Amino acid sequence: MSLAALPSEPHRHRPLEAHPGLETAWTRDFNDLRYEWRRLFSEVFGTFLLVTVAAGAPVIEALSHGAVPLDAQVTAPGLMVIGIIYFMGTISGAHLNPAVTLAFALRGNFIWKRVPGYICAQLAGALLAAGFLRLTFSNIGNLGATLPGPGISGGKATLVEAVITLGLVSVILGTAAGARNVGTNGALAIGGYIVLAGLWAAPVTGASMNPARSLGPVIVGGHWTDWWAYVLGPLAGAVIAVGVAQILRGPASKAATEAAEGLLPDRPAEPPPEEAPPAQ
Numbered sequence: 001m002s003l004a005a006l007p008s009e010p011h012r013h014r015p016l017e018a019h020p021g022l023e024t025a026w027t028r029d030f031n032d033l034r035y036e037w038r039r040l041f042s043e044v045f046g047t048f049l050l051v052t053v054a055a056g057a058p059v060i061e062a063l064s065h066g067a068v069p070l071d072a073q074v075t076a077p078g079l080m081v082i083g084i085i086y087f088m089g090t091i092s093g094a095h096l097n098p099a100v101t102l103a104f105a106l107r108g109n110f111i112w113k114r115v116p117g118y119i120c121a122q123l124a125g126a127l128l129a130a131g132f133l134r135l136t137f138s139n140i141g142n143l144g145a146t147l148p149g150p151g152i153s154g155g156k157a158t159l160v161e162a163v164i165t166l167g168l169v170s171v172i173l174g175t176a177a178g179a180r181n182v183g184t185n186g187a188l189a190i191g192g193y194i195v196l197a198g199l200w201a202a203p204v205t206g207a208s209m210n211p212a213r214s215l216g217p218v219i220v221g222g223h224w225t226d227w228w229a230y231v232l233g234p235l236a237g238a239v240i241a242v243g244v245a246q247i248l249r250g251p252a253s254k255a256a257t258e259a260a261e262g263l264l265p266d267r268p269a270e271p272p273p274e275e276a277p278p279a280q
Contacts, residue, residue, distance in 0.1 A: 027090045030180060036114070040121040042092035046084045047125030047212055050096050052132060053080045055144025055217045059133050062141030074198025074207060082191035085181045093180035097210040098122055099238035103169045106242040108252040110179040119212075126216025134220055143221030146206030146214045146230050154226035157205045161233025162240070164197040165209040169241035209234050 054077040061068035085094045095101045098119045104110035134143055148157040171193045175186040194209070201207040208214045214230035217223065 030093070030178065031111070033114075036117065039092035040117055042088045043095060043118055043121035044125040044128070046088055046092070046094055047096045047122045048129045048132075049084060049125075050077060050080050050210075051126045051129035051144075051213050051216050053077050054213055055130060056133055058144045059137050059141040063137055070202060071199065074202050075195050078191040078193075078195035078198070081194055082187045085183075085187040085190065089180055089182040089186070092118075093176075093178075093182075095179075095181070096122060096125075096212075097234075098212055099165055099169060099210065099234040100172055102235060103173060103238040103242050104176075104179040106239065107173060107245060109176075122212040123215065126212040127219060128216075130216040130220035133217075139221050142223045143217040145217040145221055145223040145225075146208040147223065148206075148226050148229070149204045152204055154229045157226055157229040158233040158236075160201055160205045161208060161230060162237040164201050164205075164207060165234040165237025166241050166244070167197060167237075168193055168209050169238045170244055173241060173245045205229070205233075209237070211235065 057068050057073035057076050061073065081094075081096070084096065088094055093104075095104070095118055101110065101115055101118045101122070105112050105115050130143060148154060152160075168190070171189050172181060172186070175181070175189050177183070177186075181187070181190060194207075197209065198207040206214075208230045211231045211234055214227065218227045218230075
């Protein structure tokens, strides 16, 4: 293969047609607002699944008196995110997290008028998950609320959450296709990072990195201890991550920004023209 045949951008993603489920209009054109309700439903459902697992692991640990060790508790949400990206990433982008939606908007890949709907959908999914856990298992294990560890102040928890969210959003911005988490690379990188961050930060803060994941159990269960740390920390980390992306890769491409603003259709790239047969 000649060098001319290689993509001009080494980080170029394959056309989204390479992923399953793209036969529908709302996956082919991510900016067509006629199908926004499907994407919002997807964010509700995906966040419900994520919070059910992330908050449910400590609930089951308390119910079973230690049968779910910490390493299993932090691995479960990472594996769930991998699955969610595979089955709905092409529909809503699998944001699942207000900090991620904010980062995509600040980066210029996601139009601002869509941000409130996505965040409300994520909070709704988290509340539904917390309600399901309380209805099923009662209000035990703090209903899976993320709380600072022993001797950790709210300020320290905010700082740790900001740092680990900085890493998470940096991974997401570096692997996403526009404002969507899609494909094997994104799924494995994001899920793997969630596990990695949880392995060392869970004893300190619970390794939330997600305001919706933290607020759902807090609101339903009433465990309001230092809840603000799990809003300010992840949001601050997301903002810093956008600045880091600006330093590493420069501003978002003009095509991506125009697509987010609805000036260009966000459609899969056209297949390359077939090569002419060699002359006889």
